[in-house]
Amino acid sequence: xxxILLLLLSIYLLNAQIVVxxxxxxxxxxxxxxxxxxxxxxxxxxxxxxxxxxxxxxxKSLHDEFCNHILSKSESQYNSYWxxxxxxxxxxxxxRLDWQEIVKKLQDVNTIAYIDKNDLINEWKIIYEEN
Amino acid sequence: MKKxxxxxxxxxxxxxxxxxLKKFLLAPMFGLILVLPFYIFVFLNMLxxxxxxxxxxxxxxxxxxISFNNILLLEKIVNEMNSAVSAKEVEWIxxxxxxxxxxxxxxxxxxxxxxxxxxxxxxxxFNNYYKTAKEVSAKIIQNDQCYANIENDTKILIQNxxxxxxxxxxxxxxxxxxxxxxxNSLYCNTNFILFNGNFIFSVWFFISTLIILLVYRDIKxxxxxxxxxxxxxxxxxxxxxxxxxxxxxxxLGQIVKSINIFINKLHKNHEELSDAKKVLDSLYITDRLxxxxxxxxxxxxxxxxxxxxxxxxxxxxxxxxxxxYFKLVNDTYGHLVGDSILKEFAVLxxxxxxxxxxxxxxxxxxxxxxxxxxxxxxxxxxxxxxxSKIEEFYFTTxxxxxxxxxxxTCTDNxxxxxxxxxxxxxxxxxKGGGRNQVVFxx
Numbered sequence: 001x002x003x004i005l006l007l008l009l010s011i012y013l014l015n016a017q018i019v020v021x022x023x024x025x026x027x028x029x030x031x032x033x034x035x036x037x038x039x040x041x042x043x044x045x046x047x048x049x050x051x052x053x054x055x056x057x058x059x060k061s062l063h064d065e066f067c068n069h070i071l072s073k074s075e076s077q078y079n080s081y082w083x084x085x086x087x088x089x090x091x092x093x094x095x096r097l098d099w100q101e102i103v104k105k106l107q108d109v110n111t112i113a114y115i116d117k118n119d120l121i122n123e124w125k126i127i128y129e130e131n
Numbered sequence: 132m133k134k135x136x137x138x139x140x141x142x143x144x145x146x147x148x149x150x151x152l153k154k155f156l157l158a159p160m161f162g163l164i165l166v167l168p169f170y171i172f173v174f175l176n177m178l179x180x181x182x183x184x185x186x187x188x189x190x191x192x193x194x195x196x197i198s199f200n201n202i203l204l205l206e207k208i209v210n211e212m213n214s215a216v217s218a219k220e221v222e223w224i225x226x227x228x229x230x231x232x233x234x235x236x237x238x239x240x241x242x243x244x245x246x247x248x249x250x251x252x253x254x255x256x257f258n259n260y261y262k263t264a265k266e267v268s269a270k271i272i273q274n275d276q277c278y279a280n281i282e283n284d285t286k287i288l289i290q291n292x293x294x295x296x297x298x299x300x301x302x303x304x305x306x307x308x309x310x311x312x313x314x315n316s317l318y319c320n321t322n323f324i325l326f327n328g329n330f331i332f333s334v335w336f337f338i339s340t341l342i343i344l345l346v347y348r349d350i351k352x353x354x355x356x357x358x359x360x361x362x363x364x365x366x367x368x369x370x371x372x373x374x375x376x377x378x379x380x381x382x383l384g385q386i387v388k389s390i391n392i393f394i395n396k397l398h399k400n401h402e403e404l405s406d407a408k409k410v411l412d413s414l415y416i417t418d419r420l421x422x423x424x425x426x427x428x429x430x431x432x433x434x435x436x437x438x439x440x441x442x443x444x445x446x447x448x449x450x451x452x453x454x455x456y457f458k459l460v461n462d463t464y465g466h467l468v469g470d471s472i473l474k475e476f477a478v479l480x481x482x483x484x485x486x487x488x489x490x491x492x493x494x495x496x497x498x499x500x501x502x503x504x505x506x507x508x509x510x511x512x513x514x515x516x517x518x519s520k521i522e523e524f525y526f527t528t529x530x531x532x533x534x535x536x537x538x539x540t541c542t543d544n545x546x547x548x549x550x551x552x553x554x555x556x557x558x559x560x561x562k563g564g565g566r567n568q569v570v571f572x573x
Contacts, residue, residue: 058277079276080217086271087213087264089292092285096277 017117018066020128026109028052031127037071039112041081042091055105055113058096066114069130147379154346154381158339165338169331176320183313190244191310197237198303201253204230204237205299208261209292212268219272224265231261246302253298260291353378357387364394371398420470421477423498424491432489432501433547439503440541448510450500451537451554452480452517455566457496460529468528469496475526476534483520484513499554507540507571514538514569522567533567540573 020036022028031047038044039054046052057063067078085091097105099119105111106124120126146154208227215223238254267284274281360375374394375387416428424432436447454476461469473496480498481490489501502510514536521534537558541550557572564570 060277076217076219080213082276083213083216083271086267086285086288087209087216087292089289089296092283092289093271093276093281095279095282 018062018069018114018130019117019120019126020070020112020114021106021120021124022052022112022127023106023109024123024125026125026127028112028127033070033128033130036112036128040066040071042085050110053105053108053111054094055102055111056094056096057102057114058098062114062116063096070114070128147381147384150381151350151383154350155343157346158342161338161342162335165331165335169327173324173328176324180317180320183316187310187313190241191306191313194241194244194246195303195306195310197241198299198306201234201237202296202299202303204234205257205295208234208264212264216268216271219275221269221272224268224272231257246305249298249302249305253295253302256291256295256298260288260295263288263291350383353383357383361390369401371401418477418492421473421492423477423481424489426491426493429489429491429493429499429501430547432491433550436501436503437541437545437547437550440543440545445504446506446540448502448505448507448538448540449550449554450502450510450514450517451493451551451558452498452500452514453535453537453558453562454496455533455535455562460532464528472526472529472532475524476521476532479521479524480517483517488513497558505540507538507573510538510540511569511571518567518569535561535566536569537561538569538571540571542573 020031028047028050035044035047039047039052057066064075067073067075071078073081082091082093086093102113102115103121106113112127117126117129149157207230211227211230212224215221215226234257235254238250238257242250242254244250263284267288270278270284271281356378357375364370364373364375371394374391377384377387377391416424416431418425433449436445439445440447454472457469457472460472473492477490477492477498480500484490484500485502487503488505489503491499491501493499500513502513505513518534518536521532524532526532535558537554537556537560539550539553539557545553553572557570560572561568561570
């Protein structure tokens with residue numbers, strides 16, 4: 001029974017809706033999924049010619065969810081991908097931030113972060129939401 | 132200016148002293164002077180080229196190989212680290228140690244080469260990188276790509292990687308450039324040698340041709356001069372005063388000298404022969420005891436005078452003189468005294484006759500005088516004059532002596548024999564008439 005509950009919980013959690021947000025004052029509006037992928041896989045660092053900084057969350061389940069659903073990569077694939085970037089001398093791996101740090105970072109206009117839709121606060125706006 | 136003139140004169144003199152072969156050899160010799168420094172230059176250049184080829188072979192090519200190798204090895208290390216991280220296997224990290232060792236070994240092998248600085252830099256950077264890479268890889272694996280300092284660590288790693296990558300690539304590029312430079316310099320040198328070689332060959336060819344032409348003209352001119360001179364000498368009368376002009380001191384000069392020496396000898400011989408001929412001639416027509424003409428000459432003179440008589444009607448007379456009682460002198464005083472009397476007699480006659488008269492000894496104690504263009508009276512008076520002179524003369528040892536004279540004058544019908552006969556007859560009559568007198572007979 002417990003395992004079923006845990007499974008259900010995990011399903012619920014897995015199903016937690018992830019959104020990509022930015023500061024309310026940002027000129028960014030909605031962006032397509034490909035752009036989010038490009039940003040988080042370091043294929044580009046600009047949206048509409050504006051340099052943006054992607055922020056990673058240290059919430060492991062959220063991060064895995066983000067990888068699975070939005071980047072379409074398993075966590076190990078994601079890790080390998082970034083290791084490759086590091087070892088071929090292209091991009092350092094970003095630090096994963098906790099909630100406070102994310103809030104703080106998002107005060108900056110040109111930063112984007114992925115969060116659970118439930119955690120959305122007023123200063124932010126959603127620029128990508130998965131249907 | 133004076134000095135230059137002197138030098139030129141000196142050089143010309145030297146040139147004239149050279150043999151013909153050497154003169155012609157001047158051309159290649161000049162070429163040699165021109166070509167020799169070039170050959171030395173080429174030789175030095177070849178040494179340099181050899182050195183640069185050796186450099187390429189001994190250092191640059193293996194260096195290039197190891198620099199390629201190093202880049203490959205670095206890639207391998209990167210791949211191994213990457214796969215270790217991807218697979219989350221800390222043990223795999225150590226797998227790249229052997230490749231790292233290979234890189235170090237490669238670098239160490241050429242640490243003393245001319246790329247010392249770059250290799251040392253690469254060595255430090257690689258060690259730095261490898262250490263960081265190992266540490267960071269281990270950390271990433273252990274912390275599952277999620278720890279506080281990851282951003283900084285990976286940044287440093289990336290920096291290190293880029294540094295070592297850049298160093299290796301720049302080393303490779305540099306070596307490649309150096310090899311290119313070496314080959315380019317080889318190409319340039321070869322080109323330079325070829326170009327200058329052609330140029331020098333052309334100059335050499337030109338100078339050689341010029342010198343040979345000049346020498347040829349010079350020799351031609353000299354030979355022409357010798358030929359002209361010898362023609363001049365050969366033409367006309369024999370003239371031993373002429374000599375060939377010495378044109379140079381080579382073989383031609385030698386020939387001219389020899390010819391001149393030969394002419395000198397001929398000249399001397401000729402003079403000697405002429406003198407000898409004169410002596411012989413005088414001996415042939417002179418009586419040796421009395422130094423007046425002998426019968427040979429007198430016969431000749433009479434012949435000539437008879438011809439003149441026929442041609443120009445020039446009358447001539449012949450006077451025969453005989454010393455009276457000469458046999459007595461010989462018998463009394465001996466032949467030596469007789470000879471001296473004859474000598475004195477001849478001198479006396481010679482002094483007393485006119486310059487145009489010919490005095491000869493007819494044999495024994497008889498003398499003959501041929502008087503050209505003298506008629507009977509002239510001959511008579513000359514004979515009378517002589518007779519009185521002799522009568523007055525005091526001969527050594529024997530004292531006073533007299534002589535008898537027979538005169539004949541030539542007529543149109545006379546020949547040499549008849550005129551002598553006539554004179555002889557006259558003399559005979561003079562002797563018969565008591566000696567010391569002049570008789571004419573025709």
